[in-house]
Amino acid sequence: MIQKPKGTKDILPGNSYKWAYVEEKAKEILENYGFKEIRVPVFEQTELFERGVGDTTDVVQKEMYTFLDKGERSITLRPEGTAGVVRAYLENGMASLPSPIKMWYMMPMYRYENVQKGRYREFRQIGAEIIGSASYKADVELIVMADQMIKKFNIPGVTLNINSIGCPVCRAKYQEALKAFIGKNLEQYCDTCKTRFEKNPMRILDCKEKKCKELNQGAPVILDYLCEECSTHFENVKKSLETLNIPYKIDSGIVRGLDYYTKTVFEFVSETEGYTVLGGGRYDELVEELGGQKTPAIGFAMGEDRLIDIFEKYNKSEEIEPKVPDLYIASIGNIAEETAINLALGLRKQGLYIETDICERSMKASLKYADKTNSKYLLVIGEDEVNTQNAKIKDMKTGEEKEIKLDVDEIIKNIK
Ligand code: HAM
Numbered sequence: 001m002i003q004k005p006k007g008t009k010d011i012l013p014g015n016s017y018k019w020a021y022v023e024e025k026a027k028e029i030l031e032n033y034g035f036k037e038i039r040v041p042v043f044e045q046t047e048l049f050e051r052g053v054g055d056t057t058d059v060v061q062k063e064m065y066t067f068l069d070k071g072e073r074s075i076t077l078r079p080e081g082t083a084g085v086v087r088a089y090l091e092n093g094m095a096s097l098p099s100p101i102k103m104w105y106m107m108p109m110y111r112y113e114n115v116q117k118g119r120y121r122e123f124r125q126i127g128a129e130i131i132g133s134a135s136y137k138a139d140v141e142l143i144v145m146a147d148q149m150i151k152k153f154n155i156p157g158v159t160l161n162i163n164s165i166g167c168p169v170c171r172a173k174y175q176e177a178l179k180a181f182i183g184k185n186l187e188q189y190c191d192t193c194k195t196r197f198e199k200n201p202m203r204i205l206d207c208k209e210k211k212c213k214e215l216n217q218g219a220p221v222i223l224d225y226l227c228e229e230c231s232t233h234f235e236n237v238k239k240s241l242e243t244l245n246i247p248y249k250i251d252s253g254i255v256r257g258l259d260y261y262t263k264t265v266f267e268f269v270s271e272t273e274g275y276t277v278l279g280g281g282r283y284d285e286l287v288e289e290l291g292g293q294k295t296p297a298i299g300f301a302m303g304e305d306r307l308i309d310i311f312e313k314y315n316k317s318e319e320i321e322p323k324v325p326d327l328y329i330a331s332i333g334n335i336a337e338e339t340a341i342n343l344a345l346g347l348r349k350q351g352l353y354i355e356t357d358i359c360e361r362s363m364k365a366s367l368k369y370a371d372k373t374n375s376k377y378l379l380v381i382g383e384d385e386v387n388t389q390n391a392k393i394k395d396m397k398t399g400e401e402k403e404i405k406l407d408v409d410e411i412i413k414n415i416k
Contacts, residue, residue, distance in 0.1 A: 005139065006115055007120045007122060008121060009017075009120065017320070018308055018312065018320060018321040022153065022304065022311065023106055023126070023304075025149075025153070026149055030128060030145070030337075031104075034127050035104040036101040038085055038104070038135065040078075040089060040107070041078075044054050044075070044083070044316055045073065046074040046076040047074070048083050048084065048290070049080075051290065052083030052087075052260060052289065053080065053258045053259060054203075054258060056196050056199050056200040056204065056252055057203065057259055059111060059257060061395040062078075063111040063112045063345070064079055065111075068384055075109035078107070078109055079110060079111045081105050081109065082258075082299055082301075083260075085105065086129075086131070086287055086297070088171065089101065089131055093129075094248070094371070095287075095295065099131065099132025100132035100133040101130070101131045103128070103129050104126070104128045104344050105127050106125070106129075107124065108122055109123055109125055111123075111181045117275075118275040118305070118306045119275075120305055123306075124303075124304040124305070125302060126304050128142065128146075128280075128299055128301075129298075129299035130297060130298050130299065131295060131297040132259075132295055133296060134284065134299070136237045136247050138298050139263075139264045139282060140240040140244070141301060141341070143162075143237075143241065144244060146266075146300050146302070150268050150277065150278065150302075153307060154314055154315055155277070155311060157270060157272040158268050158271070159248075159268070159269055160241075160246065160247065160248050161248065161251035161254060162249070162250060162265070162266040162269055163222075163243075163251055163255075164222070164230055164231075164263050164265070165254075165255060165262065165265055165281075165306075166263065167229070167230055167232045167261075167284065168285065168293050169227045169230075170222070170226050170227040171222070173225050174222050174225035175201050177220040178204075181218075182201060182204055182215075182219070182258075185215050185289075188215055189212050190209045190211065192207065193209070193212050195373070202255055206256075210277065221252040221253075223252050225251070234264065253269075254266070254267055256281055260286040261283055262281075262283060262284045263281070263282040263284065264281055264298070265281030265282070266279070270306070270310055273309070275306060277302060277306050278300055278411070279297075279301065281298065282298040283299070309333060311394065318360050323353055323354070325353050325354060325355040325373055325374070325375040326347075326353045326375075326377065327347065327352065327354050327375060327377045327379060327393075327411070328354075328366075328370035328373065328377070328379070329343060329344055329354065329355070329378065329379045330379070330380045330381070331356070331380075331381045331382070332382040332383070333382060333383055335386050336381040339386050340356050340381050343408065344356045350408065350412060355369075355370070363380075367380075371379070374396075376397070377396060377397070378392055378394045378396055379392075379394075380392065385406065390403055390405055390406065391402075391403070391406055
């Protein structure tokens, strides 16, 4: 039997309602903050990610699904959403629209990762991007919205960690200090780190190798090198979060895995699972890097697969149970069957969830099936019922039966 590729998953009917629930609730929150949906292609020109995400990142160097198409173009399955959204923003002239532009997406992403708990090769993100505001207020609005989303899904043990990784001005000084620190032991770092030393030493802080992590202990932190503008920006973000009672921790170790970040970066980390559920930050240079005017922006993406993994553990409420049929209509004989089909059609048009037999089941098997599907009510129609236009409707929970007219309105009155 052919099996699904490693790191992918099937979301089956017995589970998909949870995904629908999360997406619906997330969408409500996003739209209440004024975000509008954007959909971009699953694949893009490889250069977009090389330039956008950064060619010294793990994502670009090790994790992209890249191939030549039949026209010999280098194509990559999107490993993240931001680069594609910014490309679409520029390509479609959205820069001339009133700013800021607020967009959300729910899309699958592809990364050739070492598959483990919470780390898949195809995974889904719920993301939000604000393009066109340099103010700390945009950072705060976005973080508050992310916090509201996490809380909506009732996931315990999630902490908000924030940091600032400055702008090109403060980063230049910081990188000098960092290179001086790393340079002392450069020979002991892994080969990838060595190649990153000249071009992008901050990436070395993100290396997953145990040896490199140890060597990085005691490295200078960017927070000590922030320029006045970045420092004020960060102070304002922190102050506002405090005013709004959003608890946070400063984690000077957050550098994020993608190169486009500037100033505020943040992660909502699940302490119980040991991974980040939602990550994001400011990216004030990306629009320009991809060919537009210098335009400040900020965004985040929530790992939907990770969220659902935790969500399933803690949420058993009625609200997220799958839908069950309002009524099962069982029938015996051709004429009764016709009546059943007509009634089902009329009731479905009124928005009810109706099941009837489409498997040529016997009456006994039909009743068993109605029970298995947890139908709320049962209506049995035979020749007599067709003749009298009356039938018994049974409340499957209480077992109570009632004689009613075979009429759409009459049925609705009795099952609501
Ligand atoms: P990211 O930190 O690479 O950021 O991914 C965001 C979230 O996606 C992670 O916190 C995690 O929950 C989830 N995630 C990432 N990789 C995997 C994986 N292999 N399996 C399952 N879940 C995963 C971004 O992608 C940025 N584009 C976020 C952003 C938007 N920044 C600004 N705007």
